[in-house]
Amino acid sequence: QGRPALAVKSSPELAESLREHHPEIVACAGLNKAHWNTVFLDGNLPNSQFYTLIDSSYQLVLEGLPDHVRQELRA
Numbered sequence: 531q532g533r534p535a536l537a538v539k540s541s542p543e544l545a546e547s548l549r550e551h552h553p554e555i556v557a558c559a560g561l562n563k564a565h566w567n568t569v570f571l572d573g574n575l576p577n578s579q580f581y582t583l584i585d586s587s588y589q590l591v592l593e594g595l596p597d598h599v600r601q602e603l604r605a
Contacts, residue, residue: 534571537561538587548583565590 542564548555554574558566
């Protein structure tokens with residue numbers, strides 16, 4: 531859409547709730563819409579919530595990686 535954006539992963543329940551409460555968060559095109567949201571980086575989302583979404587998304591993605599890949603990232 532020509533706007534800077536970031537894809538974040540969450541639980542399906544949280545993904546749906548975020549979309550309902552924040553117009554700058556929409557289902558992510560091209561990824562599993564149950565888990566992935568696009569967050570537009572236009573400054574409308576409070577920084578604290580933005581950073582929380584990034585941190586929790588990173589943890590979810592990390593948990594889904596094979597053990598050897600997780601070990602490489604921690605090294």
